[in-house]
Amino acid sequence: MNSELEQAPARTPLYARHIALGGRMVEFAGYALPVNYSKGVLAEHLFTRAKAGLFDVSHMGQAFLSGRDAARKLESLVPGDLLALEAGRIRYSQFTNEQGGILDDLMITRLAPDAKGERLFLVVNAACKAADFAHLRTKLPELRLDILEDRALLALQGPAAAAVLERYLPGVSVLAFMSQGAFVWRGFELYVSRSGYTGEDGFEISLPADAARPFADALLLEEDVEPVGLGARDSLRLEAGLCLYGHDIDTTTSPIEAGLTWSISKRRREEGGFPGAARIKKELAGGLTRMRVGLLLEGRAPAREGAEIANADGVVIGRVTSGGFAPSLGRPIAMGYLPPAFALEKTLVNLIVRGKPLPARVVATPFVPNRYYRPAQA
Amino acid sequence: MSETLFTKDHEYIVVEGDAGLVGITDFAQGQLGDVVFVELPEIGVARKQGEQAAVVESVKAASEVYAPVAGEIVAVNDELADNPALVNEDPHGKGWFFKIKIADAGELSGLLDKAGYDALIASLT
Incomplete structure (x- = not known):
């Protein structure tokens, strides 16, 4: 009985809301999440492209990585250029293995430094998060890793996303693509990134678990917002040509093979200094x-x-x-x-x-x- | 006078004389979600009971459709090629898949009637 309980999928703060909205729940990366709601994948997909879809992506891993030279130290695990990343800006990168394969892909935001050093905000894939965090703790023990288990993550994606979100978070609509800002809603602190996984303009919103339901409810009252499940999340990212970890990229594929060369700066290509750099260098030199x-x-x-x-x-x-x-x-x-x-x-x-x-x-x-x-x- | 029978795999067969129109039930289409493609059998081929006769592709996944009874495929619903959404919109009407000439009417007795199928669905939901 205990083992069954342990295997039951975890619930996000919006679980009851998914059920109430008619979500068809499936297990995904250990979480109970809706594959679609009552209108179905096609309608949800097209609505996101026309207006704005609200996605619960609270299953993803969120963490702060901080300490002296945190950006430079994290560069020893990813090929992304973090030294050149300004505060408030987001970089897409990958954890690579010694063979140049991809352990996971992730978003890295550089936050303003504090007295103890630099601060980075990481968002990683749900299925990989335990391994990613263990990897960080093993390889970078001198840095502090704070896993944000009490925060939910919502994505609001689509051409109407900015206008809608501006009504709740004034100033959010001028946030640059791939940048992040802190906003306050009803006393809750939100980290809002202008990024997403649909190819549309949109936002990814990290917020305290307690704020997730009221915030989602407020957005869902908007005429231009409808809830969107995992099915349309997948069809939207596929149309956008974006990789899905464990499918299009995995421990055998390199970032170069995967067409992610754009995510590795000239300096990092030349200097290396991340796991599997030799393979990446060879592939860039024509060895694909x-x-x-x-x-x-x-x-x-x-x-x-x-x-x-x-x-x-x-x-x-x-x-x-x-x-x-x-x-x-x-x-x-x-x-x-x-x-x-x-x-x-x-x-x-x-x-x-x-x-x-x-x-x-x-x-x-x-x-x-x-x-x-x-x-x-x- | 026609009679509709069901399989545990959520196909239906509308029996009229020595042939039956086969499709997937309203419950099945709801489970599959938006249908985007249906691969139909060729006319003239024979299928055993329970043998794969068609494939229905939804936005989510591909699912096999089995012959409820043995027989020869005598017609297919060509409208599904251009409008696979008929399976969602009218599963028991315009969304039929194929017509099969029933080889052994005795196999029909192993299928579920409406009450039996409704009870099956009730146990699943």
Whole structure:
């Protein structure tokens, strides 16, 4: 009985709200979360692209990493450039292993320093968080790691997100893309990041667990906001060409293979100093054996994770790592890995589904143009 | 006069004479969510009872659809190619999958009637 209790999925502060909203609950990374609400994945996806979707991502790991030279020290575990990161700015990076594979991907915000040194705010994947935090404690014992188990995380994503959130958090709408600010709502401290996982403008809001339900309720009363579950979260990020850890990236794929070279600055490419730097250097010098590509299927049948990718002669040359129906395009799309010779745009391949070849062509990602907040230059 | 019977896997068969129209139940479409593609069998092929006859792809996952009884596929619902959402909108009507010529009417007695199927759903929800 005890073991059953231990295995029961954890609940986020919004669990009762998900049930009340008609959420179809599933277990995801050890948490009970809604895959969709009553209107379904398609409607939730399209609503997010048209207005604003509210996502409960409280299962993700949040932590402060602080101490003397925290940014420089964290650079020993990730290829991202943290020295060049200004206070209030966010960097996307990856924990790499000694082979140059990816242990997890994460968001790193540099906060203003205090008397004890530098402060970083980390958001990591739910399925990896225990391992990530153990990794940080083992590798960087001189830094202080405060895991924020009493904070929830909400994402408000879509073209209406900024206007809606501005009504509750004045000033939030001018926050730059990939930057973070602290805001107060009804006495609660919120850390608001202009970032997301949909390709839309939007925000990720870290807030005390006690504030999550009233804040979500307030947003859900807005005509332009509807709740969105994990199903549409996945289809939105797939259309945006964003990697899902454990699927498109894992301990065997390098950031270069995964097309994440943009997240490694020139200095870090040259200097190295992170696990697996040798492989990354070699791959950057032309030693790539496979690359993540976007795949646009010709027909209506979707190809899902695990489907083999074959060339015109029927030889298997790669594998689909994410795939499904793209609601905004009305057709199936996929991502997968192919040798560089087949990774050029417009290359024709076949995705093997139930033994049948489905014609597809290599395309650039994102599949749906992203609409991040880019204010016009003054 | 037609009779609708059900499988434990949530297919229905509307029996009319020696043939039956097969689809998935309203409960099944609700569980699957938005249907985006249906792979139908070829006309003329034979299926055993319980053998895979079609695949329904929702935004979430692919699910197999089994033949409720053995028989030959004599018609398929071509409208699903352009409008797979019919499975969600009208599962017991315009969202039918295929028509099967029933090889052994005796197999029908192993299927659930409406009351039996309703009881099954009640036990699942």
